[in-house]
Amino acid sequence: MSKRYIAIASALAFSLLSHAQNLNPTVQVTNAYDNRLMDISKHSLQMAVPDSLLRFDWDFNYSVFDNPYKGAYEFNPYIIDIKPEASAYDGKRLFLSAGVGYTIHPEARLYWNPVLKKRLKLAVYDEYGGYWGPYSGISWGSSYGGNYSFKKDGSYTGYDLTNILGTSLRYDAKSSVLSLDARASYLASAGEGLFHYLMRGHSAFSADAVLGLKSNAPESPFDYDLSVSGSSLLDHMSWDDKASELSLAASAKAGFALGGRQKLGMSADVSGMKYIEQSGSSSRSFGIGAISMNFTPSYTFKTDRFEVTGGATLSKVIQSADYERVVPEGKEAFKPRLFYPYAHLSLEMIEDALVLFADIRGGQRFNSYSSYLNADHWFDNYGSGMFLDGLADVTMTSYDASLGFSGRIGHRLQFKLDGGYAKLKNAPMEGVQLVSEGKFMHCYEMTDYNLAYADINAAWGSERFDLKLDANLRKAFFNEYSNAAGLPLVSGSFDMKYNWNRRVFAGLSLDWASGRTATHRMLDGLPEGAEKSLDYECFIPAWADLGLSAEYRFKKLFSLWVKGGNLLNSDVRRNLMVAETKPYFTLGICLNL
Numbered sequence: 362m363s364k365r366y367i368a369i370a371s372a373l374a375f376s377l378l379s380h381a382q383n384l385n386p387t388v389q390v391t392n393a394y395d396n397r398l399m400d401i402s403k404h405s406l407q408m409a410v411p412d413s414l415l416r417f418d419w420d421f422n423y424s425v426f427d428n429p430y431k432g433a434y435e436f437n438p439y440i441i442d443i444k445p446e447a448s449a450y451d452g453k454r455l456f457l458s459a460g461v462g463y464t465i466h467p468e469a470r471l472y473w474n475p476v477l478k479k480r481l482k483l484a485v486y487d488e489y490g491g492y493w494g495p496y497s498g499i500s501w502g503s504s505y506g507g508n509y510s511f512k513k514d515g516s517y518t519g520y521d522l523t524n525i526l527g528t529s530l531r532y533d534a535k536s537s538v539l540s541l542d543a544r545a546s547y548l549a550s551a552g553e554g555l556f557h558y559l560m561r562g563h564s565a566f567s568a569d570a571v572l573g574l575k576s577n578a579p580e581s582p583f584d585y586d587l588s589v590s591g592s593s594l595l596d597h598m599s600w601d602d603k604a605s606e607l608s609l610a611a612s613a614k615a616g617f618a619l620g621g622r623q624k625l626g627m628s629a630d631v632s633g634m635k636y637i638e639q640s641g642s643s644s645r646s647f648g649i650g651a652i653s654m655n656f657t658p659s660y661t662f663k664t665d666r667f668e669v670t671g672g673a674t675l676s677k678v679i680q681s682a683d684y685e686r687v688v689p690e691g692k693e694a695f696k697p698r699l700f701y702p703y704a705h706l707s708l709e710m711i712e713d714a715l716v717l718f719a720d721i722r723g724g725q726r727f728n729s730y731s732s733y734l735n736a737d738h739w740f741d742n743y744g745s746g747m748f749l750d751g752l753a754d755v756t757m758t759s760y761d762a763s764l765g766f767s768g769r770i771g772h773r774l775q776f777k778l779d780g781g782y783a784k785l786k787n788a789p790m791e792g793v794q795l796v797s798e799g800k801f802m803h804c805y806e807m808t809d810y811n812l813a814y815a816d817i818n819a820a821w822g823s824e825r826f827d828l829k830l831d832a833n834l835r836k837a838f839f840n841e842y843s844n845a846a847g848l849p850l851v852s853g854s855f856d857m858k859y860n861w862n863r864r865v866f867a868g869l870s871l872d873w874a875s876g877r878t879a880t881h882r883m884l885d886g887l888p889e890g891a892e893k894s895l896d897y898e899c900f901i902p903a904w905a906d907l908g909l910s911a912e913y914r915f916k917k918l919f920s921l922w923v924k925g926g927n928l929l930n931s932d933v934r935r936n937l938m939v940a941e942t943k944p945y946f947t948l949g950i951c952l953n954l
Contacts, residue, residue, distance in 0.1 A: 363444055368442035370471075372510055378646055379614065382855065393417075395597075397954075399498045408855045434696075437586045438864050444529065444831060453625055454473065454474050454950070454954060455471075455472070455474075455954040456470070456471070456472040456938050456954075457950075457951070458921065458922075458949060458950070459950060460947045460948055460950070461947060462946045462948050463494075464943055464944075465492070465493040465945075466492055466947040467489065467490060467925070468488040468489070469487070470487070471487045471488075472485075472794070473485045480534070481533075481795045481935075482655060483528070483530050484528065485527045486525075486527045488523075489523070489524045489525075490522070490523065491522035492520065492521050493521075494515045494518065494519075494943070495515055496552060496553065496834065496941060497942045504766055514895075516942060517553050519552035519939075520549065520551055521549075521551075521552075521739075522548075523737045524546070524547050525547075526544065526545060526546075527545070529541075529693060530542075533577070534577075535577070537574055537577055538573075538575045539785035540571070540573040540575070541571070541572050542571045543570040546566070546568075546569075547566050547567075547657040548563055548567075549562075549564055550562045550563050550564070550568075550938055552739045553875030553939075561598075561741050562598075563594035564598050565595065566595050567594040567595075569590065569591065569592035569593075570590060570591055571589075571590040572588065572590070574587040575786075578789075582617060582618040583616070583618075586614040587611070587612070588611070589609075589610070590607075590611075591607075592606075592607075594608065594731050594734075594906045595711075595766070595839070596852075602638065602640055604636065604638045604639075605636070605637050606635070606730050607635050608633065608634040609632065609633050609634035610630065610631065610633070611631055612629065613628070613629050613630070613951050614626075614629075614800060622664060623660070625658075625659075625660060626657075626660070626661060626722075627635070627939060628656075628659075629706040630653075630655050630656065630842055631653070631654050632652070632653045633652045634653075634727065634729055634752065635650075636648055636649050636650070636730050636749075647749055649681070649753050650680070651679065651681075651753075652678070653727050654676070654678075654724075655674060655675070655678045656674070656708060657703050659671065659672030664713070665709075668705075668706070668707045668710065668711070669704075669706045669707075670706075671704050672704070673700055673702065673876050674700070674724050675699055675700060675725035675935070676699065676725045676862070677725070677834055678697070678727045679752075682749070695754070695755065695787045697725045697787075701723030701759070702723050703723070704719075705718070706719045714768050714769055715764045715767075715768035715779075716766060717768065718764075718767070719763065719765075720761075721762040722758070722759065722761050723757075723758050724757075725758070726756055727756050728752060728754060730748060737938055752805055752807065753922075754807055756785065756787050757786045758783060758784070758785055759785070760783065761781060762781065762782055763780065763781030763782075765778055765779020765781075766778060773822055773823050774819070775820050776819040776822070777817075777818040777819070778811075778814070778816070779813035781815075782811065782814075784811050785810055785811070786809045787809065788809070789806070790845040790847075791937050792804050792805065792806045792843065793842050793846060793899055796947070806844050806845040808839060808840055808845050809840040809841055810837045810839045810845075811841070811914070812836070812837050813838070814833070816832070817832045817833075817834050818833070823859075825859060826858065826859055827858040828857045828858075829855070829856045829857075830854075831853050832852075833852050834851060836850060846877055846901060846937060850877070851873075851874075851875045854870070854871065854872045855869075855871045856868065856869075857870075863928055865912075865914075866911065866912070867909075867911050868909070868911075869908070869923075871906070872906040872907070872933075873903070873905040875899075876900060876901055877901050878898055878899065878901070879899045902934075904933050905931050906926060906927050908924060908927075908928065909925050909928065910922065910923070910926065919951070920953075921950055922946050922951060924951050925944060926945050927942075927943065927944050928944050930943065930944055
């Protein structure tokens with residue numbers, strides 16, 4: 362999806378700042394499960410500006426036949442999020458979808474909902490997928506001055522495959538809901554590295570679990586949402602380097618109603634992380650640790666159609682390292698502040714049809730190794746220390762202010778339009794760096810910039826048609842020199858589904874991102890007579906991924922499906938330096954028992 366492409370580029374930090382609604386877990390929506398650590402279908406660093414797909418509520422039954430293919434239209438598992446609430450039982454217990462084709466995009470998904478007691482619900486799932494095939498090699502092309510553009514330079518074979526095995530357990534104790542989610546994930550990736558001949562990649566295993574307790578008594582003046590979690594990751598990287606990461610976290614949200622219109626709230630989360638890296642070229646190992654703390658007291662005043670919340674966030678990250686961190690020459694040490702704004706306003710302008718909202722948030726977060734690997738499955742820790750030397754650091758969102766409205770027209774069309782402006786400091790952003798003439802290196806830059814953004818989200822649902830549109834506008838304004846490539850100005854996705862008597866299904870999808878330009882500085886191998894301060898520009902071209910899909914249901918429990926992707930034969934560059942090439946077709950089956 363273009364969403365993950367944008368997120369890799371922005372690398373914006375601070376998931377706790379996402380505003381507006383949460384994904385409604387009681388309806389069939391696009392994602393059967395929200396796989397947060399190593400997702401099959403999302404490669405995204407958590408953004409300072411929230412991904413609208415994760416905060417837009419659809420209240421009608423949207424097909425799970427989405428892009429990528431999710432299979433079986435009428436399967437609705439109990440649990441569709443890592444920390445969900447149960448949906449109504451639909452009478453089905455087992456779902457299996459599997460497919461393979463050329464170029465190789467293997468897909469396999471298994472969901473099992475055993476029938477348990479009324480208050481106890483369980484889901485077990487396994488998801489496997491990815492890509493194995495040709496990627497386009499990239500070289501510099503220049504006809505004048507310091508302006509370069511990416512050129513195809515043959516191709517090479519690489520892969521990006523993940524498998525996720527997990528379980529979700531829920532117990533409804535009337536006034537509260539107890540949940541336990543556990544998951545094991547494996548990522549295998551390999552691709553072309555620096556100078557076209559080094560292979561880079563990962564063989565990473567992770568495990569994580571979340572234990573939660575949430576109130577479920579609307580009539581009570583007191584509500585709460587508590588959780589504790591832990592995760593571990595072990596990665597065998599290229600060049601025999603090894604990395605391990607361990608994290609523990611606890612969070613709590615509580616609110617107390619003061620009469621019918623006022624409410625006091627408090628949210629708090631504390632997490633600790635330890636990362637250790639061992640170089641394959643030596644027996645030495647280095648590490649870094651971080652403790653993150655966020656506390657937000659708030660006051661809410663609410664009437665039938667108006668709600669306003671005000672407060673402040675205390676946000677702090679404490680770091681420790683096995684070595685002395687070196688501040689680059691000419692750059693001052695980054696010193697984030699402690700307090701950040703927190704406010705929300707909503708006004709129901711038309712009852713049950715149109716809501717105006719405004720938000721302002723801020724805070725800081727630590728950029729963990731797992732967040733980079735989740736965003737970029739080819740994350741290049743070149744030199745056995747690039748991550749520790751600068752990327753394992755704190756990002757500050759001074760503020761993120763947004764304004765928008767959401768609503769519906771009739772019972773079929775839902776929409777949301779919003780936009781805003783954010784100020785970020787020391788935020789990672791994807792870029793390129795010219796190492797010598799004709800040779801390049803993929804990089805991330807910790808840089809300061811302001812961000813203007815806007816999003817349009819719309820969905821239409823009817824007996825025959827389901828349509829969904831997500832379009833995004835992003836513009837970064839850099840406050841200092843940077844090798845960062847900026848963001849695609851325009852990107853988005855479109856999905857359309859048609860069915861005939863719920864037996865024959867057809868779909869069309871399109872993901873796209875506009876081109877962008879990276880400014881970079883030569884490190885060595887400069888042309889004779891050139892100055893060290895000489896800047897070069899590199900243009901990264903636009904791309905579009907057009908897909909078609911079809912399914913035929915032979916019986917209620919069995920169907921056959923086929924889909925094709927990249928039908929425009931574009932270089933699909935979800936990673937700045939990694940481009941999937943050639944059209945592909947996948948044939949598969951669905952069993953819904």
